[in-house]
Amino acid sequence: MKKTxxxxxxxxSGYQGAGRDVYVxxxxxxxxxxxxxxxLNDYNMxxxxxxx
Numbered sequence: 001m002k003k004t005x006x007x008x009x010x011x012x013s014g015y016q017g018a019g020r021d022v023y024v025x026x027x028x029x030x031x032x033x034x035x036x037x038x039x040l041n042d043y044n045m046x047x048x049x050x051x052x
Contacts, residue, residue, distance in 0.1 A: 009023065009025075011023060011024045011033075
């Protein structure tokens with residue numbers, strides 16, 4: 001039984017493509033995107049609350 005290579009999708013690319021790209025397996029790509037959205041949302045709310 002031949003083991004198949006996992007397929008990766010680019011998740012995050014920082015520093016204008018200076019080799020610091022983050023790749024995740026394509027099956028879990030959607031999950032990572034949801035986590036990132038939730039994190040950014042929470043982070044924005046936190047910084048808003050700090051200013052008040």
